[in-house]
Amino acid sequence: MSILEDKLTSQGIAEQVSTFESGNEMAAMAAAQINYHIMGYFPITPSTEVAQYLDLMKTRGEHDIKLIPADGEHGSAGICYGAAATGARVVNATSANGLLYMIEQLPVQAGTRFPMVLNLVTRAVSGPLDIRGDHSDLYYALNTGWVILTARTPQAVYDMNIMALKIAEHSKVRLPVIVAYDGFWTSHQKRKVEYFKDRKIVQQFVGECPTDYNFARDPKKPVTIGAHMNGEDIINNHFQQSEAIYNAGEVFKEISSEYAKVSGREYPVLDLYNMEDADVAVFLLNSAAESAKDVVDQLRAKGVKAGVISPNIIRPFPAKEIREALKNVKALLVGERADSYGAHGPNLTHEVKSALQEDRNNQTIVLSRVFGLGGKDFYASEAHDFFNMAIDAMEKGYAEKPFDYYGHIPGNPENILKPVITPQHGDVYKSGLIEVNMDEETNKLKVKIPPLRALTSKPKRIASGHGACPGCGIFAGLELFFKGIEGDIVTLFQTGCAYVTTTAYPHSSHKQTMMHNLFQNGAATLSGTVEAFMELKRRGEIEVSDDATFVMITGDGGMDIGMGSAIGTALRGHKLIMLEYDNEGYMNTGSQLSYSTPLGHMTSTSGVGKKQRGKAFHHKDTAQIMAATNIPYVFTGTEAFPQDLVKKGAKAQWYAQNVGTVYGKILITCPLNWKSDDRYGTKIVEEAVNSCFFPLYEIEQGVTTITYNPEEKKKRVPLSDWLKYMGKTKHLLKEENKPILEEFEAEVELRWSRLKAKHENPML
Numbered sequence: 001m002s003i004l005e006d007k008l009t010s011q012g013i014a015e016q017v018s019t020f021e022s023g024n025e026m027a028a029m030a031a032a033q034i035n036y037h038i039m040g041y042f043p044i045t046p047s048t049e050v051a052q053y054l055d056l057m058k059t060r061g062e063h064d065i066k067l068i069p070a071d072g073e074h075g076s077a078g079i080c081y082g083a084a085a086t087g088a089r090v091v092n093a094t095s096a097n098g099l100l101y102m103i104e105q106l107p108v109q110a111g112t113r114f115p116m117v118l119n120l121v122t123r124a125v126s127g128p129l130d131i132r133g134d135h136s137d138l139y140y141a142l143n144t145g146w147v148i149l150t151a152r153t154p155q156a157v158y159d160m161n162i163m164a165l166k167i168a169e170h171s172k173v174r175l176p177v178i179v180a181y182d183g184f185w186t187s188h189q190k191r192k193v194e195y196f197k198d199r200k201i202v203q204q205f206v207g208e209c210p211t212d213y214n215f216a217r218d219p220k221k222p223v224t225i226g227a228h229m230n231g232e233d234i235i236n237n238h239f240q241q242s243e244a245i246y247n248a249g250e251v252f253k254e255i256s257s258e259y260a261k262v263s264g265r266e267y268p269v270l271d272l273y274n275m276e277d278a279d280v281a282v283f284l285l286n287s288a289a290e291s292a293k294d295v296v297d298q299l300r301a302k303g304v305k306a307g308v309i310s311p312n313i314i315r316p317f318p319a320k321e322i323r324e325a326l327k328n329v330k331a332l333l334v335g336e337r338a339d340s341y342g343a344h345g346p347n348l349t350h351e352v353k354s355a356l357q358e359d360r361n362n363q364t365i366v367l368s369r370v371f372g373l374g375g376k377d378f379y380a381s382e383a384h385d386f387f388n389m390a391i392d393a394m395e396k397g398y399a400e401k402p403f404d405y406y407g408h409i410p411g412n413p414e415n416i417l418k419p420v421i422t423p424q425h426g427d428v429y430k431s432g433l434i435e436v437n438m439d440e441e442t443n444k445l446k447v448k449i450p451p452l453r454a455l456t457s458k459p460k461r462i463a464s465g466h467g468a469c470p471g472c473g474i475f476a477g478l479e480l481f482f483k484g485i486e487g488d489i490v491t492l493f494q495t496g497c498a499y500v501t502t503t504a505y506p507h508s509s510h511k512q513t514m515m516h517n518l519f520q521n522g523a524a525t526l527s528g529t530v531e532a533f534m535e536l537k538r539r540g541e542i543e544v545s546d547d548a549t550f551v552m553i554t555g556d557g558g559m560d561i562g563m564g565s566a567i568g569t570a571l572r573g574h575k576l577i578m579l580e581y582d583n584e585g586y587m588n589t590g591s592q593l594s595y596s597t598p599l600g601h602m603t604s605t606s607g608v609g610k611k612q613r614g615k616a617f618h619h620k621d622t623a624q625i626m627a628a629t630n631i632p633y634v635f636t637g638t639e640a641f642p643q644d645l646v647k648k649g650a651k652a653q654w655y656a657q658n659v660g661t662v663y664g665k666i667l668i669t670c671p672l673n674w675k676s677d678d679r680y681g682t683k684i685v686e687e688a689v690n691s692c693f694f695p696l697y698e699i700e701q702g703v704t705t706i707t708y709n710p711e712e713k714k715k716r717v718p719l720s721d722w723l724k725y726m727g728k729t730k731h732l733l734k735e736e737n738k739p740i741l742e743e744f745e746a747e748v749e750l751r752w753s754r755l756k757a758k759h760e761n762p763m764l
Contacts (some may be wrong), residue, residue, distance in 0.1 A: 132375020484649020
């Protein structure tokens with residue numbers, strides 16, 4: 001990008017405000033000024049802030065975008081596609097595995113030619129899990145049929161979001177567009193930016209929303225969208241789509257030129273820095289290119305003719321422009337924050353080489369280096385190394401190593417980490433004090449547990465040293481539940497606070513076997529583990545004296561995005577426990593609303609202001625949903641009622657080892673995001689139970705039993721007695737929000753009354 005400073009005051013340049021903002025803030029600013037119709041979203045770091053900023057703006061009445069919280073990225077892509085097919089203007093944002101989860105939907109949208117804009121805040125793709133930035137997600141998008149723009153700075157994020165919509169809706173294109181920018185470097189770092197003071201300038205630039213298309217918006221004009229095709233038809237369809245994406249390259253030039261007239265900022269197809277007479281050059285995407293420009297200045301001062309090439313658009317790939325830029329360059333190093341495993345170079349390396357093949361006279365030596373994976377910083381010294389490699393190839397006339405990784409280091413066996421704690425298993429986790437027997441008359445388990453102090457001899461399953469926030473209720477709840485389980489466990493932790501605070505490579509807080517998989521796959525993954533264990537044992541390929549208990553730990557929204565996997569596992573009846581810690585939000589990504597967030601509660605995507613009063617719909621009753629799968633045992637629990645939870649842990653183990661799938665839900669505190677005092681953690685969950693918001697019960701072989709009834713104990717309290725402890729809910733106690741509180745109270749009373757009816761009637 002080059003800013004036309006001398007033209008900022010010339011005729012035609014619209015009035016702009018100068019400030020310091022991040023890329024995510026500017027993506028949200030552009031979306032708000034455009035005033036899209038729909039955003040279907042799901043939080044994932046580092047793109048989450050885009051939805052958060054838009055929600056904050058909505059509380060102030062700064063836009064009318066309908067923000068729809070999805071059950072996962074696949075769902076968010078479906079929401080966006082459905083809205084786009086209806087003729088609405090649609091925006092979204094995602095990162096990393098979020099893109100991969102929705103990727104099945106992306107070719108559908110491109111292939112049926114419905115415009116939208118997706119901000120891809122680039123991040124390393126798992127596994128292993130790494131939330132920092134590289135381009136491994138972006139490279140999966142290259143073959144989806146979407147136009148792809150690349151933004152190096154927060155300013156470019158803003159500008160390209162505005163241009164992207166106009167490109168997407170252009171009559172010669174009609175394709176969805178991705179605006180890709182670097183996670184954390186561009187998404188979170190604040191830089192000087194300028195944005196249009198009057199949003200009407202933005203809206204005039206993008207123009208009216210198109211209506212002359214086969215949208216599903218008028219029942220009087222019926223259309224069929226997405227009819228399946230045979231081979232002859234689909235090749236024609238894809239040819240048209242191919243032509244459209246190449247058209248987008250020319251349309252980008254037109255719209256970029258138009259945008260320069262109103263903004264004073266130009267975005268050519270290639271950002272060329274000192275390439276006019278360059279002998280050596282580096283080809284870099286996004287923020288790394290900015291770092292390399294300073295090095296070019298230093299090399300030029302020493303007489304080295306160096307330059308930088310960075311594309312502003314990579315789909316369609318600017319082959320013609322690259323050939324022109326490299327016609328006199330002797331050596332080029334292509335640096336990429338991703339790899340195409342086994343291909344002797346990543347994607348863009350091969351595309352650059354392919355472009356140069358069309359020029360018979362080109363003699364450029366092309367080197368390829370994979371760098372910066374997982375968010376590894378790119379410093380000026382490393383840019384120097386890249387140029388030195390190119391200079392060396394130029395002087396020798398060939399590249400000794402055309403492809404390699406840069407920045408990897410060999411391990412040192414002398415530095416191998418040794419376990420701090422001796423592995424613990426078997427008898428150390430058997431107290432011998434818990435008795436579980438089936439009552440043949442009632443078809444229910446009878447459980448005897450000793451006083452809790454007698455179980456303190458059982459060591460904790462998770463070692464000290466985890467990185468949870470002060471007052472976090474996860475580990476108190478988990479350890480209490482584990483007290484009821486005798487013997488070894490094998491756990492699978494879905495992504496979430498409990499996982500990320502206990503396993504930062506090369507360290508682990510887990511004393512027994514722990515696996516990790518993503519939010520949407522935990523239950524399915526553990527079911528495969530259980531069945532493999534059973535089959536290996538049956539064949540005599542492993543020898544174990546006692547069977548372990550398999551437990552999946554989920555939370556932070558895992559029973560939203562992972563609901564389908566959990567239900568499938570339950571219906572198949574695998575012998576495992578699914579344990580959800582409910583902290584009422586997506587806390588590991590910064591407290592966005594989840595479906596377990598109650599009505600009216602404030603999160604970073606259900607803000608409180610003059611136009612909005614917290615979450616707009618009621619919380620998901622996961623326990624009842626899982627009970628509908630007819631698994632043998634479902635329960636709820638909290639640390640505030642420890643003996644109740646330990647007993648349920650013992651029952652859960654028996655059913656998981658002898659019958660089939662178990663599901664449990666424990667309410668835990670999150671002081672950071674509930675905005676509550678650390679010392680009130682147990683009191684808060686106790687009042688949640690006593691207010692009947694979170695009743696304690698179990699469903700055993702289809703029969704519901706309330707295990708603690710605050711009404712019978714004469715301890716029932718109003719809902720407000722629970723809400724007053726949390727900053728996220730204090731607005732509900734104000735007079736102007738009384739209707740929301742009354743609706744919340746009515747829903748709690750309705751669910752409690754239904755539960756009591758089930759308790760009193762075993763047939764319900």
